[in-house]
Amino acid sequence: MAEYNPSVIEPKWQRFWEENDLNQTEEDRQKKYYVLEMFPYPSGRLHMGHMRVYSIGDVLARFLRMRGFSVLHPMGWDAFGLPAENAAIKNQVHPAAWTYANIEAMKKQQKALGISYDWQREVATCDPDYYKWTQWLFLLLYKRGLAYKKQAGVNWCPNCSTVLANEQVEDGGCWRCGTEVTHKDLEQWFFRITDYTERLLEDLKLLSGWPERVRMMQENWIGKSEGAEVRFKVKGREDEISVFTTRPDTLYGVTYLVLAAEHSLVEALTAGSERQAEVQAFVENTKKLNDIARASTEMVKEGVFTGAYCLNPVNGEEVPILVGNYVLMGYGTGAVMGVPAHDQRDFEFAKKYQLPLRVVITPEDQELSAADLKEAYVDAGVLINSAQFNGKTSEAAQKKIAAYLAANNWGEAKVTYRLRDWLISRQRYWGAPIPVLYCEHCGTVPVPEEQLPVLLPEDVVFKAGGQSPLAEHEGFLHATCPQCGGQARRETDTMDTFIDSSWYYFRYTDAQNENLPFAKGQGDAWVPVDQYIGGIEHAILHLLYSRFITKVFHDAGYTAAVEPFTRLLAQGMVNKDGAKMSKSKGNVVSPDEIIEKYGADTGRLFILFAAPPEKDVDWSDRGVEGSYRFLKRVWRLVDRYADVLQQPVEQQVAADDADQALRRAMHTALKKVTEDIEERFNFNTAISSIMEAVNSAYSYMHEKEDHIHHGMMREVLEILVVMLAPFAPHLGEELWERLGHQTSVHLQSWPTVDSTALQVAEVEIVVQVNGKVRDHLVVPTGLTREALQELALASAKVAQLAADKQVVKVIAVPDKLVNIVVR
């Protein structure tokens, strides 16, 4: 036969799979498995990161089908979003045209990679058939009180001309373009994700199949902290100031209060007083600073006295109220109590403004005095100067004081979270319109379900900057109120694209359903996703939103699942020369060029072999050569014997030692590959054990030439080809055919390990003296400890080393080692 030529065999088998519908989901098997790779944004070109994530998913999908599972392995497009709109502005193409052209191009590349997707379930979030249900989802949340509109200070990206959710601001910049985010006060739609905070936190415990770091990232993001809220009465006024503290045990040590510049009471407290001008100037200066500067620990803490005092509820003390630049309105209550003796920040602030210190917590074996403190004592301890709580430990006092506050209506135990509601309005065209109308008489009216989808008008004008084209489209803007029939104005904002992607894995289970987003039976048959695979950049954003939406579906009775993704694999990045591939660095290698030069099978094999899936890999052109070399080696091996195996065998002879050794090598590899894929996702070591088996086959080939044991060789080569098929699906088909089979290798059952083939008559054991390896012995398998000891002690090496010493102890591990302890 000819040389291995992937450019011929790969298209051949891709056509074969398509013509025979080989990748369609087989729904009727006993066990199901839903393997899902995060769907891509249709940028137009696949990059190496895509190739990696699809290769991982495809090995798993193909392997599990062979293992007898019904496997759902779908693909789709996260197709709404800004790049399409920017392309429209730049090149005067409609976002839809641009997007669908990109989808076609990328789908072609995915097919060229030989990924086994069930294309009948393909979804694109920009299809009206899909976004109709995204709008339906909005209405579901609206009905359940989970979608609401409010005036709020929001993040604004001036470059993208739209608002952003908190999760979409990274280091003060826009997640998409990096432009520094500014603040705007706008009326916007929010999803009440904070109703689910505790469940989102608590259910992280269910996700033992997720990487620890991703769970930690979500936990940090949710940011639970437990403490108490305390209400301080303002002296001479009716107002109260609430503060949140995690240390209610230090309440008797409060010597001042600090308000955020944006706090609603600042103006009232200073109005008409002689301090008004000074405070106003301070507030304005503070507000001018951007978020990054304000949040920086480098910033100098500054404050100004308001002239007002409030009363500490527990002891009636008057404490001054200040405004400070380090107190944030967005966390807690926007006001903090100052306990300089027991908080380092407060300590520094108090020293600067000569505010008094009072020690209320001491370590058990030491006395502290306010005058001697060089820094705050922040650890737990025993209470002093705290009335009836003196002598209690911090831990006990936290509970007692919270109860005492509650009993007197001065405050209560409280839990605060960092997580904020999800801002979902976007002032852009290329997204799902928010299905809401504003009627002159009826106010805010949701679009009735039967009127969905609210279609995006096609005849819009795209231009840089300014507002969304929808807001300028007269035909879209004006509508009839479904309640009173009067004039109504449409909401012109579209939904955050993260809503589209927060439920797509449900849609795959019933992608063609015209009456529902998905039938409950179909959803429950597949969701939760058994294995989800994607980049770590979604650790918070997409994964948190999806968890939230799944819980909403669950509460509304649409799914039995409480979590969407049972197991998560956060695959590492593909770098080159130690840096992320990028055009500007000129270190980009595209899947296309690899397919063209070596074939998809080589590319897939290399990217899986180079590193474990969760680690970053450094792309190596030499390494790819190595993988290509290996596939050619397999090709030649099968080619060498395929014809020989077709010839009739006159009389089958018994297998000799060499035959059995090869059979053992192949079954050993099979066992390892099975475990590596199934239990550990160690594709790299799975591939290396296939390589070892092939090396053994080459040794055998050199020894035996044509004098092979036919039955054994057929078995060995078939196991090899089937084992390789999930990794190199085209080569697998071609070699399977070459071995005389008519059906697809991917329809084969995964071979079973023959444990008798693994048995060996003799093993090499290690003989150690005082833990150091001194000798090796070949002994029959299964020798008892006693027999091993005897053999080891009889070894000449041992005799020599132990000559003038006394044997203290002998440890024997059957089939492994003997350790002789001498003195």
Place this chain on the structure above:
RNA sequence: GCCGGAGUGGCGGAACAGGCAGACGCAAGGGACUUAAAAUCCCUCGGUCCAAAAGACCGUACCGGUUCGAUUCCGGUCUCCGGCACCA
């Protein structure tokens, strides 16, 4: 600062339950085939000492502990990566 993860040859990595550290691959060196090259096949390949072999010693970031035995378990230190952070 708090939380999490990781440190193994020239390189990517392996050692799955505490039992021969470095599987497999890349790179490097040598050999076979060839007029030659490519392709292919075979061999060597952690360090030091030794001409070499045999052998000895050292070696999994560092220091210590547990153990007959530690890359693996425990305590401490350092470095790198990631998340959160004037978070009250």
